[in-house]
Each structure stands twice: as structure tokens, then as C-alpha cells.
Amino acid sequence: MLQTFTHYFLHFIAVGLIAYLFDRKNWKKYWLLLIATMLVDADHLLAKPIFEPNRCSINFHPLHSYIAIGFYVLGAIFIQHKIIKIICIGLCFHMFTDAIDCIWNNFS
Template sequence: MLQNFIHYFFHFIVIGLIAYLFDKKNWKKYWLILLATMLVDLDHVFADPIFQPQRCSINFHPLHSYLAIALYVFGAIFIQHKIIKIICIGLCFHMFTDAIDCLWNNFG
């Protein structure tokens, strides 16, 4: 139960802090963009079964692969366009949140 709370707290609330730190004046706009990055989970529909609570998403689903994560990190660091940069930051944070679940499931 604590794991689920932390997972969704990170996915919905902590990204608000990230948006605020990214741009204090327009944080609501960036928070919505960060929320939209959760659409990366659409790649879960290609899994069989679609939902398996103990499965680690990292490097299992295509948009959660190490290659995809490398692209997200590259974009977060090197791309200067604000919208693309915040999308990449959101995707990186999403992968971080999912990685916490993987650790929790394997060692918790």
C-alpha cells in the first residue's frame, strides 16, 4: 500500500514541484505537460498480460527500454527547446519512478 502511495505521489504530486522549479511563472502549464508524459505507459497495452503488479517496466516495455531512456536523458540534458526539454525531463522522472517500483518489488 505504501509502495502504491509513493508511486502515484511521485507521478502526480512531485511532478508539480518539478514544474514549479522549471518555471515558477508557468508551472501549471508545465505540470500539465508532465502529466501528459504518463502517456508513455500506453506501451503497456502490448504486454501479455497488460497489467502484472510485480513486473518491472524498465526494459520490459518498448518506451521503457534502456535505449528509450537514453534518448530521454539526452533530450533532458542537451535539447534547449523548453517544451521538448520538459517532456524529456518528465519521461526521465517517470522512468525513475518506475525504477523505484522495480527496486521495491525485488528488494522491498
């Protein structure tokens, strides 16, 4: 239960803090964009079974692959356009959150 709470807290609430630190004036707009980065989980629909509670998403699903993560990191660092940059930051944080689940699953 703590793992589930932590996972969804990071996906929905912690990104609000990231949005606020990114742009205090427009944090709500950026928070919504960060929430929208969860659409990256659409690649879970390609897996069989679609949902496997103990499966590690990192490097299993195409948009969670190491190559994709590399592009997200490069975008977060080098892209100057604010909207694209916050999307890349959101994707990086999403992968971080999923990686925490992977670690959690390996130790439980």
C-alpha cells in the same frame, strides 16, 4: 500500500514541484505537460498480460527500454526548446519512478 502511494505521489504530485522549479510563472502548464508524459505507459498495452503488478517496466516495455531512456536523458540535457526539454525531463522522472517500483518489488 505505501509503495502504491509513493508511486502515484511521484507521478502526480512531485512533478508539480519539478514544474515549479522549471518555470515558476508557468508551472501549471508544465505540470500538465509532465502529467501528460504518463502517456508513455501506453506501451503497457502491448504486454500480455497488460497488467502484472510485480513486473518491472524498465527494459520490458518498448518505451521503457534502456535505449529509449537514453534518448530521454539526452533530450533532457541537450535540447534547448522548453516544451521538448520538460517532456524529456518528465519521461526521465517517470522512468525513475518506475525504477523505484522495480527496486521495491525486488526487496518485498
